[in-house]
Amino acid sequence: xxxxxxxxxxxxxxxxxxxxxxxxxxxxxxxxxxxxxxxxxxxxxxxxxxxxxxxxxxxxxxxxxxxxxxxxxxxxxxxxxxxxxxxxxxxxxxxxxxxxxxxxxxxxxxxxxxxxxxxxxxxxxxxxxxxxxxxxxxxxxxxxxxxxxxxxxxxxxxxxxxxxxxxxxxxxxxxxxxxxxxxxxxxxxxxxxxxxxxxxxxxxxxxxxxxxxxxxxxxxxxxxxxxxxxxxxxxxxxxxxxxxxxxxxxxxxxxxxxxxxxxxxxxxxxxxxxxxxxxxxxxxxxxxxxxxxxxxxxxxxxxxxxxxxxxxxxxxxxxxxxxxxxxxxxxxxxxxxxxxxxxxxxxxxxxxxxxxxxxxxxxxxxxxxxxxxxxxxxxxxxxxxxxxxxxxxxxxxxxxxxxxxxxxxxxxxxxxxxxxxxxxxxxxxxxxxxxxx
Amino acid sequence: xxxxxxxxxxxxxxxxxxxxxxxxxxxxxxxxxxxxxxxxxxxxxxxxxxxxxxxxxxxxxxxxxxxxxxxxxxxxxxxxxxxxxxxxxxxxxxxxxxxxxxxxxxxxxxxxxxxxxxxxxxxxxxxxxxxxxxxxxxxxxxxxxxxxxxxxxxxxxxxxxxxxxxxxxxxxxxxxxxxxxxxxxxxxxxxxxxxxxxxxxxxxxxxxxxxxxxxxxxxxxxxxxxxxxxxxxxxxxxxxxxxxxxxxxxxxxxxxxxxxxxxxxxxxxxxxxxxxxxxxxxxxxxxxxxxxxxxxxxxxxxxxxxxxxxxxxxxxxxxxxxxxxxxxxxxxxxxxxxxxxxxxxxxxxxxxxxxxxxxxxxxxxxxxxxxxxxxxxxxxxxxxxxxxxxxxxxxxxxxxxxxxxxxxxxxxxxxxxxxxxxxxxxxxxxxxxxxxxxxxxxxxxxxxxxx
Numbered sequence: 095x096x097x098x099x100x101x102x103x104x105x106x107x108x109x110x111x112x113x114x115x116x117x118x119x120x121x122x123x124x125x126x127x128x129x130x131x132x133x134x135x136x137x138x139x140x141x142x143x144x145x146x147x148x149x150x151x152x153x154x155x156x157x158x159x160x161x162x163x164x165x166x167x168x169x170x171x172x173x174x175x176x177x178x179x180x181x182x183x184x185x186x187x188x189x190x191x192x193x194x195x196x197x198x199x200x201x202x203x204x205x206x207x208x209x210x211x212x213x214x215x216x217x218x219x220x221x222x223x224x225x226x227x228x229x230x231x232x233x234x235x236x237x238x239x240x241x242x243x244x245x246x247x248x249x250x251x252x253x254x255x256x257x258x259x260x261x262x263x264x265x266x267x268x269x270x271x272x273x274x275x276x277x278x279x280x281x282x283x284x285x286x287x288x289x290x291x292x293x294x295x296x297x298x299x300x301x302x303x304x305x306x307x308x309x310x311x312x313x314x315x316x317x318x319x320x321x322x323x324x325x326x327x328x329x330x331x332x333x334x335x336x337x338x339x340x341x342x343x344x345x346x347x348x349x350x351x352x353x354x355x356x357x358x359x360x361x362x363x364x365x366x367x368x369x370x371x372x373x374x375x376x377x378x379x380x381x382x383x384x385x386x387x388x389x390x391x392x393x394x395x396x397x398x399x400x401x402x403x404x405x406x407x408x409x410x411x412x413x414x415x416x417x418x419x420x421x422x423x424x425x426x427x428x429x430x431x432x433x434x435x436x437x438x439x440x441x442x443x444x445x446x447x448x449x450x451x452x453x454x455x456x457x458x459x460x461x462x463x464x465x466x467x468x469x470x471x472x473x474x475x476x477x478x479x480x481x482x483x484x485x486x487x488x489x490x491x492x493x494x495x496x497x498x499x500x501x502x503x504x505x506x507x508x509x510x511x512x513x514x515x516x517x518x519x520x521x522x523x524x525x526x527x528x529x530x531x
Numbered sequence: 532x533x534x535x536x537x538x539x540x541x542x543x544x545x546x547x548x549x550x551x552x553x554x555x556x557x558x559x560x561x562x563x564x565x566x567x568x569x570x571x572x573x574x575x576x577x578x579x580x581x582x583x584x585x586x587x588x589x590x591x592x593x594x595x596x597x598x599x600x601x602x603x604x605x606x607x608x609x610x611x612x613x614x615x616x617x618x619x620x621x622x623x624x625x626x627x628x629x630x631x632x633x634x635x636x637x638x639x640x641x642x643x644x645x646x647x648x649x650x651x652x653x654x655x656x657x658x659x660x661x662x663x664x665x666x667x668x669x670x671x672x673x674x675x676x677x678x679x680x681x682x683x684x685x686x687x688x689x690x691x692x693x694x695x696x697x698x699x700x701x702x703x704x705x706x707x708x709x710x711x712x713x714x715x716x717x718x719x720x721x722x723x724x725x726x727x728x729x730x731x732x733x734x735x736x737x738x739x740x741x742x743x744x745x746x747x748x749x750x751x752x753x754x755x756x757x758x759x760x761x762x763x764x765x766x767x768x769x770x771x772x773x774x775x776x777x778x779x780x781x782x783x784x785x786x787x788x789x790x791x792x793x794x795x796x797x798x799x800x801x802x803x804x805x806x807x808x809x810x811x812x813x814x815x816x817x818x819x820x821x822x823x824x825x826x827x828x829x830x831x832x833x834x835x836x837x838x839x840x841x842x843x844x845x846x847x848x849x850x851x852x853x854x855x856x857x858x859x860x861x862x863x864x865x866x867x868x869x870x871x872x873x874x875x876x877x878x879x880x881x882x883x884x885x886x887x888x889x890x891x892x893x894x895x896x897x898x899x900x901x902x903x904x905x906x907x908x909x910x911x912x913x914x915x916x917x918x919x920x921x922x923x924x925x926x927x928x929x930x931x932x933x934x935x936x937x938x939x940x941x942x943x944x945x946x947x948x949x950x951x952x953x954x955x956x957x958x959x960x961x962x963x964x965x966x967x968x969x970x971x972x973x974x975x976x977x978x979x980x981x982x
Binding site (some may be wrong): 367370499504519521524 | 761762766768769775778782785803951954957958959961965966973976
């Protein structure tokens with residue numbers, strides 16, 4: 095999207111629900127469930143909203159990456175989980191159609207959440223609800239509470255950092271929509287989180303606020319028990335693999351922070367370059383007005399520089415809207431992962447402390463008391479969940495960054511291609527001989 | 532050298548002190564001389580020869596080296612300056628080998644002296660400009676230091692260009708002082724100064740006065756002056772903004788170099804992603820360093836524009852000369868008219884115009900008839916002289932306009948050709964830059980795809 099004045103929001107999203115073929119249309123549910131192990135390309139297309147291209151099985155680049163639409167959709171693309179590979183997808187969630195609501199007390203944006211599923215947990219095959227950012231925030235908090243042993247994907251930043259950014263501008267809303275869509279898709283892909291009660295309600299409830307007020311009626315056992323873990327236990331020794339993960343995340347977040355700063359600096363320099371270009375081009379026009387034979391060539395150069403300026407503006411807009419937010423998301427992601435690691439440490443510490451307490455009691459009971467056993471259970475569950483999630487995360491991270499960086503390269507290639515075309519087209523004009531003298 | 536020199540000497544006429552005479556006669560003489568042994572490329576009045584000029588066929592000029600020197604200046608203070616090696620080669624036959632005929636060292640101030648001399652003796656010619664005295668329109672990476680090797684190199688090219696332009700000018704190339712500049716190292720400055728050209732130069736004040744007071748300049752020159760003012764203004768603006776653009780572009784490319792480092796550091800903690808990141812980082816380094824060559828090439832484009840920025844000044848000088856001559860003419864005509872009037876009044880006894888003599892006569896009494904007769908006689912002599920002068924000034928003026936306009940037409944063609952070439956080469960530079968960019972990012976993309 096090129097920059098400009100903030101535009102009014104569209105009243106309908108890019109795709110109407112009617113236009114989208116149901117992923118399982120044309121076949122009975124039983125057939126679909128027991129059918130091909132890998133979803134057909136059509137299913138892939140319909141599932142990922144707004145995508146116009148495929149991710150090929152061998153991981154190659156989708157065709158048609160030169161069009162802006164596909165470039166940005168590349169960044170939103172989620173790869174199929176390794177775990178789910180071979181299984182049929184039975185849950186599809188999409189975020190689209192942002193709308194502005196003006197009330198007496200406040201103005202806010204809602205997004206349409208479309209869910210299609212064959213799971214028994216869903217009463218209907220299709221749902222369409224509207225949610226606002228604070229609903230997503232609520233969902234994330236609930237997930238963190240109820241699934242503390244899992245890595246919960248991050249949300250886009252709550253508050254707008256600079257006062258300059260208009261939170262109702264089309265660019266900002268679109269960036270946020272993409273991030274929210276990604277958030278839900280990551281949950282959808284998760285074998286445990288996608289079955290979470292709160293997630294279900296979020297997707298289906300007509301009145302979410304009423305449900306919110308009901309309180310935490312549906313906590314799972316694990317969640318409840320972990321909630322009661324007191325802090326303050328000192329960890330004896332962290333298992334190597336979790337120590338490694340912690341160190342990795344530290345360095346990872348650091349490097350991402352650096353990349354974020356570099357990217358911001360590049361955009362800043364490019365904008366300043368653009369400002370000068372916008373003054374540079376018109377001077378050739380002014381000169382052209384003085385000349386006779388040189389008038390056309392000079393005017394041509396002026397127009398050419400103008401085209402390059404426009405291409406540069408598109409590049410900086412794209413980088414700001416598509417590249418930076420994803421970087422920041424991953425920084426948030428690794429931050430929240432670090433806190434899950436800390437919780438794991440706490441669970442292990444508690445177990446170790448209780449074990450030690452039993453040993454110190456010097457009782458001859460060979461049997462380990464029940465509550466210590468429960469602690470051990472808790473710890474081992476936590477470790478297992480976390481390990482599985484880390485692997486999944488690593489895989490997804492790899493795919494996400496692959497696409498993000500390829501997208502960045504793509505945008506730069508497109509920029510240079512536009513400029514190249516402009517300059518090549520002007521050569522014949524410059525070489526033209528004037529007949530009339 | 533012995534063989535070539537007499538031939539060259541013969542071909543050159545000594546610098547005419549009054550270049551305004553019958554213009555075609557001068558050219559025909561030159562044509563006559565060159566017809567011997569050379570192809571007759573021009574007819575009388577044909578001003579369009581440049582590369583086909585007999586000079587360039589016989590002579591190759593180059594400023595091939597620059598050397599730092601120290602010496603003592605006029606005030607006996609030690610100074611450092613750069614000297615440039617001017618080499619002249621003569622080509623016996625069209626495609627034959629060139630033989631080095633002359634080789635001497637000149638410094639910038641001597642080039643300036645040569646040009647100032649040409650300005651005075653050829654006021655009807657748009658005299659080619661010298662490269663800039665000091666580095667202007669610089670951006671942060673360029674040095675403002677006159678001793679900086681890049682500046683010296685660009686100046687060397689500019690000085691060579693100047694000599695080639697003079698050598699390819701149909702009239703300037705025949706100048707003796709120019710010939711001596713190329714062939715006689717020692718004593719050249721003295722010879723130039725002996726021509727007394729500094730004394731012949733029009734004073735700034737006189738020229739300014741004329742510009743304001745001239746009543747009837749040739750409209751074409753007025754338009755041309757206006758054009759040269761505008762041209763100067765627009766090219767200055769262009770060069771200033773271009774320097775800023777270069778600065779910013781430099782920044783954009785260089786910051787990308789940071790990606791190289793951070794990708795390398797990041798790749799150290801990754802397993803499968805590591806190789807792709809590392810090699811992509813390398814391409815980012817390549818990208819960042821590519822800007823140096825790109826912008827160095829662009830400086831040549833800037834230099835081409837600068838030459839025409841300075842040419843605008845030369846155009847203005849020709850217009851000013853015309854205004855001065857025209858003003859001179861108008862003043863002479865006015866003076867003559869008033870003298871004639873005086874004469875008439877004295878003869879008929881009527882006083883229509885104010886004159887000091889008239890006033891004093893009124894105050895101190897009538898003059899005698901003898902006195903009046905004497906005055907009339909003096910006036911008549913003056914009138915006769917004045918009429919002669921006016922006639923020759925008129926002729927001079929017309930000759931000047933004719934010659935100057937011919938050179939201006941020649942200049943216009945040259946300018947259009949040169950600037951078109953400059954724009955084309957600029958576009959080619961941009962195309963090359965875009966292609967390099969596409970290449971680098973395509974390589975990086977491939978590395979990312981292997982992550």
